Amino acid sequence: MQADLSPVVAATAQWLLRAYPPTGGALASALCEVQARQAVTAAAWLRYPTPMDAALVGVAGPGGSARLDWITGADTAVTADADEHAWRTWVDEAVASWAACLLTDPDLAALAVAALAGGSHTAGTPAEFRRLVSPDARDRRAAALLRHPDLLAPVADLHRAELVDRLRPGRAPLVA
Secondary structure: OOOOOHHHHHHHHHHHHHHOOOOOOHHHHHHHHHHHHHHHHHHHHHHOOOHHHHHHHHHHOOOOOHHHHHHHOHHHOOOOOOOOOHHHHHOOHHHHHHHHHHHHOHHHHHHHHHHHOOOOOOOOOOOOOHHHHOOOHHHHHHOOOOOOHHHHHHHHHHHHHHHHHHHOOOOOOOOO
16 A cells, blocks of 8 residues: 555645746746645645555545636646546645645644644654745745635635644644
């Protein structure tokens, strides 16, 4: 069984980048991608906090991007070539929604990263979330669309309540 969330993280970050592309050249593209990956990684680790959770999503699959594509209007751009868009089956709607929340709400992002400390995903591996929680002016310019609260609201609002519940004080820590 696969206990690695990298296919979910890669596909969900890719979906966010295609739905809310970077503004600028190659550096902006790289900065935007880092921010998307950090947000999606944090969201995936919160959503699937234990190795068993990660393994189960690896077996069952995350659900795909169909609803997200429909909400953002991206469904009209998807071609009939299944091989070209097979990666979309690894997009996790809840993870994308949680990542959108983290990208548009700095306080929620800080809470999320703090909640990850000491969890099974961060044990033994230093995790870097600086561009998510403390983006500088260049990061913000590069990810202007990706961090725009009004643009991301339809996606963020899908599962915001679940994320807020996961991060509420007094909830059991995210350890295995």
